[in-house]
Amino acid sequence: MAIFDKFKSLSDVHDQLKSVGQSPSSLQFDEIISPTEAVLNGRRTILLGTNNYLGLTFDEASIEKGVEALREQGTGTTGSRIANGSYDGHKALEKELAEFYGMHDAILYSTGYMANLGAIGTLAGRGDYLLIDADSHASIHDACKLSDAEVIRFRHNDSINLAKKLERLADKPGEKLIVIESIYSMLGDTSPLKEMIAVKKKYGASLLIDEAHSLGVMGATGRGLCEQAGVEKDIDFVTGTFSKSVGTIGGFLVSNVPGLDIVRLASRPYMFTASLPPSVVATARQALSRVAGATLERTRLWDNATQLYAGLKNAGFDLGPQVSPIVAIRLQDPGKAVALWNGLLEAGIYTNLALPPATPSGWFLLRSSISAAHTSQQIALAVELCAKIGRELGLIPCPATLGASVEMMNVASPRKVAKQKTKKVSDEDEAAVQA
Amino acid sequence: MSEPSVSSSELLNDPVYIEVVKQLRPHAAKDANISPQAIILSDLGMDSLAIMDFVFDLEDALDLTIPEHRIAEVKSIADLVAAVYLLQKEA
Numbered sequence: 125m126a127i128f129d130k131f132k133s134l135s136d137v138h139d140q141l142k143s144v145g146q147s148p149s150s151l152q153f154d155e156i157i158s159p160t161e162a163v164l165n166g167r168r169t170i171l172l173g174t175n176n177y178l179g180l181t182f183d184e185a186s187i188e189k190g191v192e193a194l195r196e197q198g199t200g201t202t203g204s205r206i207a208n209g210s211y212d213g214h215k216a217l218e219k220e221l222a223e224f225y226g227m228h229d230a231i232l233y234s235t236g237y238m239a240n241l242g243a244i245g246t247l248a249g250r251g252d253y254l255l256i257d258a259d260s261h262a263s264i265h266d267a268c269k270l271s272d273a274e275v276i277r278f279r280h281n282d283s284i285n286l287a288k289k290l291e292r293l294a295d296k297p298g299e300k301l302i303v304i305e306s307i308y309s310m311l312g313d314t315s316p317l318k319e320m321i322a323v324k325k326k327y328g329a330s331l332l333i334d335e336a337h338s339l340g341v342m343g344a345t346g347r348g349l350c351e352q353a354g355v356e357k358d359i360d361f362v363t364g365t366f367s368k369s370v371g372t373i374g375g376f377l378v379s380n381v382p383g384l385d386i387v388r389l390a391s392r393p394y395m396f397t398a399s400l401p402p403s404v405v406a407t408a409r410q411a412l413s414r415v416a417g418a419t420l421e422r423t424r425l426w427d428n429a430t431q432l433y434a435g436l437k438n439a440g441f442d443l444g445p446q447v448s449p450i451v452a453i454r455l456q457d458p459g460k461a462v463a464l465w466n467g468l469l470e471a472g473i474y475t476n477l478a479l480p481p482a483t484p485s486g487w488f489l490l491r492s493s494i495s496a497a498h499t500s501q502q503i504a505l506a507v508e509l510c511a512k513i514g515r516e517l518g519l520i521p522c523p524a525t526l527g528a529s530v531e532m533m534n535v536a537s538p539r540k541v542a543k544q545k546t547k548k549v550s551d552e553d554e555a556a557v558q559a
Numbered sequence: 560m561s562e563p564s565v566s567s568s569e570l571l572n573d574p575v576y577i578e579v580v581k582q583l584r585p586h587a588a589k590d591a592n593i594s595p596q597a598i599i600l601s602d603l604g605m606d607s608l609a610i611m612d613f614v615f616d617l618e619d620a621l622d623l624t625i626p627e628h629r630i631a632e633v634k635s636i637a638d639l640v641a642a643v644y645l646l647q648k649e650a
Contacts, residue, residue, distance in 0.1 A: 258615070
């Protein structure tokens, strides 16, 4: 139908991906076994791309709280809090969020995406300026479309470029709101907070940080990058999500700026959609109560992240700039990126395939996100399989070239050696995945 | 700088046009036919990321900020030159 013609290029890419393997956007899991394993196409698969940082999706206490709320308060609120009123859980969760962050106020949204739409799209209005990082998440770009503010991009993580742009606005009236992310979702790199704050202060701007990927992950009590960097008092607004470390769904805005409550009456993504159902609120409250004390989980998470990053780096892959619970292999060849993703899937490892223009600098990314619930063996297997398939695809050098040559000369034909090696690795992989 | 003439041939000698082309070259396809009428999104072999990087370079070169909505209104290189003149006037 003609109305879909404008999506032809999208559809072509999708068809092309399907023609060579699985479609990254339409996988269907047969069964979710645990925070780190699922059954996909009948095969037990390690989940290495689900942002389940603390592994709380099967937390018994959260499940119990959710079931209890479901039985006591029903399946949904059937409307927004503006129209249908708040449940006690909404207010309690907002209070607990504000206390967790040490901020005065918190506003709940139904998803993290909507928290950014609702916060950014409302805080900056006509006559104001939104200064956003070039690598911003789609929710931030979409928030800019919702806002009537003038939108200005600055180079990724470049406080000097940001300063230049604020300097040019120095004589212009209107509020200036800088929007950054703590951990950027594609490459896992963090924002240079101290430099950003120095610029914000110099030009009298406000600063909003999206801590979606750092809640529960960074800082002594899991409050994120701002806590870790010791700069929380200099941050005006924090947005975040329950769909990663907290293991459920929902989003929020927290702030110390007096009068935040008025945002509820002006924020369309708050006003015109149904509020979170009681069961989700109950699971979020229970999981959030665990985040501050989840020190062991954070240690495990970072140990796992370091193991994966170091393993892939040593194997010769080009990775994002720093160790992070998001580890991305940067690839230039789309065909090989797709082949690597499919190869891993067939071997029982689920990662994310991210394609331009959703990626920085036009990279094709094989993106992994690590969980505290992963075992060291699972990470080791992922590294081993990435390296094996990466070598087969010519993405990384073969470290044993010399040894293999000697072996070939002494023992057998190249084809036979390759076959034996492949089989051995496959058998081990199968055993490890089944374990 | 004065505002450019609407004539494409005169635009070829316009200082802003010359700067735009200079900043565009590293981001455009090697065989791209760069002309005032060229449509930036479709004629120069540039994807949205390349365009964004080009705009950053142009902003630095001209010491000027080009807001998102202005970029969205631009189709051809001539449009971009006109937008730059307008922004310089407003600054």
